[in-house]
Every structure is written in C-alpha cells, then in structure tokens.
Amino acid sequence: MASGIKTVPIPHRGVDYRGKVVLAPMVRSGELPSRLLALQYGADLVWGPETVDRAMIGTTRRFNEKTKTLEWFRMCSNNVKDPVDGKESIIYRLHPEKEAGKLIFQIGTSDPERAVQAARLVAADVSGIDVNAGCPKPFSTSGGMGAALLRTPDKLCAILEALVKEIVPEFEIGISVKIRILETAAETEVLVRKLCATGITGLTVHCRTTPMRPRERAIRGQLRMIADVCHEYGVACLMNGDVESKEQGLKLAEEFGADGAMIATAAEINPSCFRTAEEGGLLPWREVVEQYIKICMDTHNRFANTKYLLAQMVSGKEPVRKPLVSTKCYKDVCKLLGLDHLMDRAAQADIDSGTEQHLMNMAAKRKPQTDNSPQSKQNKKMKTTISEKAQQDTRPTSPMPEKAQQPCAQLAS
Numbered sequence: 001m002a003s004g005i006k007t008v009p010i011p012h013r014g015v016d017y018r019g020k021v022v023l024a025p026m027v028r029s030g031e032l033p034s035r036l037l038a039l040q041y042g043a044d045l046v047w048g049p050e051t052v053d054r055a056m057i058g059t060t061r062r063f064n065e066k067t068k069t070l071e072w073f074r075m076c077s078n079n080v081k082d083p084v085d086g087k088e089s090i091i092y093r094l095h096p097e098k099e100a101g102k103l104i105f106q107i108g109t110s111d112p113e114r115a116v117q118a119a120r121l122v123a124a125d126v127s128g129i130d131v132n133a134g135c136p137k138p139f140s141t142s143g144g145m146g147a148a149l150l151r152t153p154d155k156l157c158a159i160l161e162a163l164v165k166e167i168v169p170e171f172e173i174g175i176s177v178k179i180r181i182l183e184t185a186a187e188t189e190v191l192v193r194k195l196c197a198t199g200i201t202g203l204t205v206h207c208r209t210t211p212m213r214p215r216e217r218a219i220r221g222q223l224r225m226i227a228d229v230c231h232e233y234g235v236a237c238l239m240n241g242d243v244e245s246k247e248q249g250l251k252l253a254e255e256f257g258a259d260g261a262m263i264a265t266a267a268e269i270n271p272s273c274f275r276t277a278e279e280g281g282l283l284p285w286r287e288v289v290e291q292y293i294k295i296c297m298d299t300h301n302r303f304a305n306t307k308y309l310l311a312q313m314v315s316g317k318e319p320v321r322k323p324l325v326s327t328k329c330y331k332d333v334c335k336l337l338g339l340d341h342l343m344d345r346a347a348q349a350d351i352d353s354g355t356e357q358h359l360m361n362m363a364a365k366r367k368p369q370t371d372n373s374p375q376s377k378q379n380k381k382m383k384t385t386i387s388e389k390a391q392q393d394t395r396p397t398s399p400m401p402e403k404a405q406q407p408c409a410q411l412a413s
C-alpha cells in the first residue's frame with residue numbers, strides 16, 4: 001500500500017478506507033445478517049446494499065427494541081382507499097451498536113437533490129455515503145443511475161458535490177463513489193480526475209467494464225494508474241473484482257498501489273474469507289451457516305432472504321442443498337441441518353420474523369371455499385371465467401419479474 005502520500009481530511013465521524021478489506025455492497029446478499037457475520041469474521045468495513053433514493057424518501061425511522069436495530073420503513077397498500085389494509089415494508093435496517101463506525105450506506109440515484117434528501121435520512125446513523133456508479137442492469141441504468149452515470153460524468157460529479165456540500169459539514173461523514181473501469185485507460189483517467197476533484201474521501205474501482213459479466217476475469221491493467229490519480233488528490237482507492245480473501249486483498253492492493261480491497265462474491269459464498277490465516281482462515285460451510293442462521297433468527301430476518309443466502313453458501317454438490325431450497329421456515333432449516341439445539345429459537349424466530357403468519361395466510365388462501373350460497377356460486381363462476389381468460393392471455397401480468405425489480409439483484413447470475 002502506498003504510504004507518505006497526501007490524504008484528504010477524513011471528517012470526524014467518517015472512516016478512512018486505507019488499509020481496509022471491506023464487504024462489497026450487494027443487493028439481497030448484503031442485508032443486515034450478512035454484514036454482521038462479515039464483521040464478526042474480520043471485515044474492516046461493510047457496505048449496505050444499494051438503496052434507491054426514491055425508496056428511501058418518505059420512510060420513517062424507528063428503533064426496534066426486540067432486535068436492537070434501526071429500521072426505515074413505509075406502509076405499502078394495495079388498496080389506497082384503505083391504508084389499514086396496508087403492509088409495512090422495511091427499506092433499510094442497521095444495527096447501531098454492532099455496525100457503529102463500520103457501515104457505509106450506498107445510494108442509487110441520478111439526481112443531486114434527491115440524493116441529498118435520501119442521504120439526510122440515514123447520515124446520522126452511518127459512517128459514510130457511497131454513490132453507486134457501477135450497476136450495469138437496465139432497471140438501474142434506464143433510470144440514469146448506476147453505470148449510466150459513467151456516461152454522464154457531469155451529473156455524477158454534481159451528485160457527489162451536492163452530497164459533499166450538504167452532508168459532510170452537517171453529519172461529519174465522508175462521501176465516496178464506486179465505479180467500473182471504462183474501455184480505455186485514458187477515458188478512465190479523465191473520469192477519475194473529475195471525481196477526485198469533487199471532495200470525496202474514497203473511490204472504489206470494480207475492475208470490469210460495464211458490458212463485462214461477473215464470470216469474466218477482472219482486468220487490473222488500469223488499477224495502478226487509478227490509484228496514482230486518487231493519491232494525487234489524497235483520495236483513498238479500494239480495488240474490487242475477483243478478490244477472494246482478506247490476505248489476498250491486502251497483497252493485491254500492495255502490488256497495484258491501491259489502499260485496500262473490497263470483496264463481493266467470495267464473501268457471499270463464505271464470509272469467513274475475512275479471517276486471516278493466523279486466525280484460522282476459511283471455515284467449513286456448516287460452521288459458517290450455523291452462525292449465519294443464528295444471526296438471522298436474532299435479527300428477525302425475512303425467511304426468504306435467509307434462504308436465498310443459504311443457497312449461495314451451500315454448494316450444489318452437498319446433498320442438503322436441494323431440500324434446503326424447499327424449506328419454508330427456520331424450524332425446517334434447523335431440522336434439515338441437524339441443528340436440534342436451535343429448534344426452540346427457530347420456533348420463536350418463525351413467529352418474530354412473520355414467517356409463521358405468512359405460512360398461515362398461504363394455507364388459508366389454499367383452503368377450498370365451503371360457502372354454497374347462490375351469491376358465492378355466482379362469484380365462483382365469474383372467477384373461473386376470468387381465470388380461463390387469463391390462461392389464454394400469455395402476456396406477463398407484471399412489467400418485470402419481482403427479482404428483476406431489485407437493483408443489481410441479478411449481478412450474481
């Protein structure tokens with residue numbers, strides 16, 4: 001790692017990215033339990049999943065006494081005339097004690113004013129605000145966010161400048177940006193110079209171009225130049241792309257003159273990659289999975305999210321992988337994995353996380369109707385006719401499948 005170089009001042013409540021190996025922002029895979037586990041295994045800092053400014057604006061902040069977490073939530077209603085029927089949707093969660101001084105909030109935005117408005121809602125509870133300028137998926141880029149910002153550098157700089165002007169003095173935290181490399185080193189250099197001049201304290205470079213897929217190897221040819229430009233301005237530079245462990249990250253950063261490294265996929269599969277060899281290195285998946293399940297239950301994590309992550313952590317070669325995907329609640333998972341000592345906690349977690357209620361609602365929906373009144377018969381007849389029609393109509397009922405509506409959610413595929 002470079003030493004004896006210029007550094008921009010780090011605001012009082014902010015963090016310096018230098019010398020750190022950090023957990024990458026990951027939609028779905030970077031929810032609270034994954035971040036807490038990464039910290040437990042030695043991640044120096046953790047990024048939250050990209051949260052779009054519009055989703056954040058209008059949320060209410062509250063402290064959850066049971067889980068000791070801060071939650072930003074809103075009421076969602078299918079029936080706007082009757083908000084009582086509305087369900088609560090938690091947009092962002094953090095653990096103020098366990099993530100203190102370690103959490104960076106990543107924002108998805110294409111507008112300086114909205115970015116400031118959204119950042120203001122969480123700035124007092126996090127250690128930095130990062131702007132996503134690297135997501136290549138159409139649902140992000142079509143809104144002018146993510147990697148689209150690499151093609152509109154003036155807009156990206158205006159967003160960073162607005163955050164530096166409005167958020168830094170009031171909340172005393174730093175602003176950073178996460179980018180991808182451009183096609184040529186010359187183009188990337190022009191961009192990085194502009195970004196560094198905005199007053200940011202850190203820049204992460206994902207060493208892939210926007211069209212590159214995750215399975216293509218990262219390109220490190222531009223990295224030294226990017227780190228050198230960052231250092232000219234005193235900005236910390238984190239490298240990202242195919243880093244597999246804390247030790248490898250520190251070694252690569254040293255080799256290419258960067259200040260630290262960021263890990264995504266390797267940490268998604270096994271977050272103990274943050275343990276050094278001295279600490280025992282990578283742990284077997286069963287041990288990691290047990291820790292993960294405990295944290296999920298303690299934090300009342302949504303079961304669907306827990307199961308998604310478990311499916312990343314357990315290899316397809318393991319015989320339990322297939323039945324794991326069919327589990328419906330924490331009790332099922334603990335039983336399947338032989339975690340009998342956690343069964344009582346699992347039963348409670350199923351109640352606390354709303355999993356049990358959800359299963360009951362689903363069962364009630366499946367239950368056949370017993371009402372035989374003439375009105376009910378008439379309703380059933382109408383429903384059948386509508387459903388027959390719907391079957392003939394092959395157009396999708398939703399403009400996008402649920403998974404695709406999540407920014408960056410499919411980057412792993």
Ligand SMILES: Cc1cc2nc3c(=O)[nH]c(=O)nc-3n(C[C@H](O)[C@H](O)[C@H](O)COP(=O)(O)O)c2cc1C
Binds near residue numbers: 025028132135240
């Ligand atoms: C499941 C998943 C979700 C991701 N979500 C985000 C995100 O919200 N914001 C972002 O900037 N990058 C996101 N990324 C990209 C990663 O942060 C990282 O840049 C990329 O995976 C390269 O790092 P790796 O080679 O260590 O996987 C995501 C990646 C994955 C695998």
